[in-house]
Amino acid sequence: MSRKLLERGRRKLERQLPLNNQFAKNKINEKSEKSKLPIPERWEDFARLCRIRSGNKVINFDPYNYQIKLSDAIDNHFGTVVTKSRQLGITEAVACKFLHKACKNPGYAAVILSKSQVDSSNIAKRIRRMVDGLTDYIDLATDSLTDLQIKNGGRLIFRPSTPNGTRGLESISDVLFDEAGFVVDIERIYTSTLPATEMVGDEARIVILSTPAGRSGFYWERLASGNPSGKDIDSICAAIKSDLIAPAQFWTDENQWCKAVLHWKAHPIYTNIPNYLESIRTKKQLSQSAVEQEYNLSFEVSEVNIFSPDLVRACSIGSFRPPNLYRNSWVESSTYYLGIDTSTTGDDYTVAVVLECTRQSANLVAMYRERKHSLDYNLTHIKKLIADYRPHKVGVEVTGGVGQVYLEELSKFDSSPEFVAIRTTKDSKVSMVDRLLLALEQKYLGLAE
Numbered sequence: 314m315s316r317k318l319l320e321r322g323r324r325k326l327e328r329q330l331p332l333n334n335q336f337a338k339n340k341i342n343e344k345s346e347k348s349k350l351p352i353p354e355r356w357e358d359f360a361r362l363c364r365i366r367s368g369n370k371v372i373n374f375d376p377y378n379y380q381i382k383l384s385d386a387i388d389n390h391f392g393t394v395v396t397k398s399r400q401l402g403i404t405e406a407v408a409c410k411f412l413h414k415a416c417k418n419p420g421y422a423a424v425i426l427s428k429s430q431v432d433s434s435n436i437a438k439r440i441r442r443m444v445d446g447l448t449d450y451i452d453l454a455t456d457s458l459t460d461l462q463i464k465n466g467g468r469l470i471f472r473p474s475t476p477n478g479t480r481g482l483e484s485i486s487d488v489l490f491d492e493a494g495f496v497v498d499i500e501r502i503y504t505s506t507l508p509a510t511e512m513v514g515d516e517a518r519i520v521i522l523s524t525p526a527g528r529s530g531f532y533w534e535r536l537a538s539g540n541p542s543g544k545d546i547d548s549i550c551a552a553i554k555s556d557l558i559a560p561a562q563f564w565t566d567e568n569q570w571c572k573a574v575l576h577w578k579a580h581p582i583y584t585n586i587p588n589y590l591e592s593i594r595t596k597k598q599l600s601q602s603a604v605e606q607e608y609n610l611s612f613e614v615s616e617v618n619i620f621s622p623d624l625v626r627a628c629s630i631g632s633f634r635p636p637n638l639y640r641n642s643w644v645e646s647s648t649y650y651l652g653i654d655t656s657t658t659g660d661d662y663t664v665a666v667v668l669e670c671t672r673q674s675a676n677l678v679a680m681y682r683e684r685k686h687s688l689d690y691n692l693t694h695i696k697k698l699i700a701d702y703r704p705h706k707v708g709v710e711v712t713g714g715v716g717q718v719y720l721e722e723l724s725k726f727d728s729s730p731e732f733v734a735i736r737t738t739k740d741s742k743v744s745m746v747d748r749l750l751l752a753l754e755q756k757y758l759g760l761a762e
Contacts, residue, residue, distance in 0.1 A: 350449050352416045356384045359413040364446035365405065365439065374443070379561035379579045380406040386563055387518055390571040394536045395522035396546070398577040399607045407489050407520050408440050411469055412461075414487065416451050421467030423487040424506070426474040428496055429740075433459065436491070437471040476505050484512040488519055494526025494533070497739065503531065525612040533612070539566040549574050550610040560584075576610055600750035624753050631676045631759040647671050649678075651704040651730070653695060653723075655716045656684065663691045667702045675752065676759040678702070692719065696726050708733045 353359045356376075363374045376384070380402065387393050387410065397403050411423040427433040437459045444453060444461065452464040459471040470482065474496045479485060488506055493499050503521075510517035523532050537546050544564055552558045553576045560578035565571055577583045586592060594604045605611035653665045663686070667679040679702060681694045699707065709720040711734045724732050737745070752758040 349451065352413070352450055356410050356413045357381045359416070360406075360409050362447060362450065363409060363412075363443035365442065371442070374405075374409065376406060377402075377579070377581060379575055382561065382563060383407070383573060383575075384410050386571040386573060387520060390565065390569065391515070391517065392519040392568075392570040393521070393573065394532075394570060395520070395573040395575060396525060396536055396550075396610065397522060397573075397575040398610060399524055400583075401575055401577065401580055403522055403575065404436060404489070404491050405439055407522070408436055408469075409443060411487055411489070412440055412443060415461070415463050415467030415469055416447075418467050418486075419465060421486050422470065422483065423467070423489070424470045424472060424479055424482065424485055424509075425489045426472055426479075426491060426502065426506070428474060428492040430473045432491070433471045433473045437461075440469065440471075474499065474502050476501050479506045479509050482509055485509040486513050486517055488517075490519075490521045492523050493521045493535075494523035494530065500531040525606050525610060528612050535570075536572065539568045539570070540564070540572060541567065544572070546574070547612065550576075550612070553578065554609060574610065577608055598751065600747055600754050602750050603747050624750075625760065628753050628756060628758055629760045631678075631761050633677075633679055633761045649702050649704040651695075651698060651702065651707045653707065653709045653716070653719060655691075655710060655713070655719050665695045665698055667698055667704065674757055674759055677761050680761070688715075688718065692722055695719070695723065699723065699727050699730065704730050706731045706733060708735050710735045710737060712737045 353362070357380075360374045360376050364371050365374045366372075383393070383395070383403065383406065387407070395403060408425055411425065414421050415423065425433070425436055427436055440461065441458055444451070444463075451466060453461065454464040455462040461469040461471075467486075472479070474490065474493075476498060479488070485506075488510065490496070490499065490503065490506075496502065507519075510519070521532065521535055526532060528537075540546070541564070544566075549558070549562055553560050553562070553574065556578075560576040562574040563571060577589065583589050590604055590608060593599065593608055594601060599607070602611075602613070605613065647669045648671075650668045650670060651665060652668070654663070656663045662682050662684045665681040666677060669676045669678045679698060681691075681698060683691065683694070707723065707730045709716050709723070709732065711717045711720060717734070720732055720734055749758070
């Protein structure tokens with residue numbers, strides 16, 4: 314009997330029964346549950362039943378070979394560490410694998426830890442779309458977006474990466490640490506999460522994945538340590554980019570963890586796009602270094618080495634302009650801006666820079682940069698810059714608290730510029746640095762020699 318006929322019969326029988334006949338309703342529900350189709354044993358077969366968004370369409374999830382290999386690797390190792398190009402569908406594939414396990418095992422529970430609450434919600438929505446397409450196979454026991462409980466099955470929990478992200482949860486079978494290279498306190502989060510897997514024993518699975526984020530920190534150490542001879546991460550990434558080896562590499566380290574390096578060339582669609590990286594850079598207006606990091610497995614970018622010395626030298630084509638020279642060579646089409654980054658005490662610098670901006674370029678014409686001076690000393694010199702160069706806008710970084718004092722004092726000194734309070738976060742700083750890199754690469758920003 315077909316699924317449609319069974320469902321039609323269930324609805325007809327339900328209409329004929331009194332509303333208070335709970336026993337009859339239970340029988341109907343029991344019959345409905347028994348009529349559910351069996352869940353496929355292999356993850357890739359299950360995935361093909363799921364619906365995902367691809368571009369502006371919703372299609373069935375047909376896993377690529379590298380996603381299937383990763384699924385098998387997760388099955389065969391307690392821990393798996395992945396470095397990858399962006400937009401390969403790895404997070405979605407791993408979360409879908411966890412969904413497959415939840416559909417088959419009532420005792421199963423998995424946690425997907427994302428970089429932020431927004432990322433966590435986005436992944437949860439993608440998995441919920443998969444669930445909505447599996448009505449012939451499963452039903453949900455809850456309506457929560459970020460805590461999916463499968464009826465007669467397991468549970469998927471979506472949370473942002475915080476040290477308390479898994480506290481209070483019962484025994485956890487699998488954990489995904491998404492974009493681990495960019496999560497603050499990731500080592501502390503990992504340490505606090507692991508005890509929740511103890512009761513599962515050898516059946517537990519840990520997946521740590523990220524795009525490259527420099528050669529330091531917890532994620533890099535997990536990826537680069539314990540590898541056998543010939544499995545140096547930098548050498549493997551270089552060989553992939555040079556087409557010397559396959560773009561999807563898997564191996565087992567000395568601790569029996571799986572390591573995986575997945576490059577965009579493993580994707581059958583991207584590899585057929587002419588000049589793929591250049592098209593990404595142009596379309597998304599990214600700096601070349603950002604493209605290399607996000608899409609081309611480059612670990613060069615780190616917090617201590619962001620700007621290439623060659624790039625800085627290439628843009629050092631200007632010079633500081635004294636105020637008297639500035640006044641004698643007024644450029645009517647220019648607009649002047651002053652940006653201030655404050656500090657308190659210690660070795661950090663208080664910096665104020667003046668930019669002369671046109672449609673074609675932005676040039677550094679003046680700068681104050683000092684440390685270990687008092688608030689009054691710094692304010693005196695910054696006020697002189699405002700008086701000399703008469704900026705259109707003055708931006709003051711106020712995140713640390715002391716910047717607010719600078720903003721208020723400078724506003725009292727001169728009310729003609731527009732004063733802007735700038736509050737930064739880790740994500741906004743990354744975005745700002747990336748825009749600065751793009752300006753340098755396009756030779757829009759001229760630095761003083």
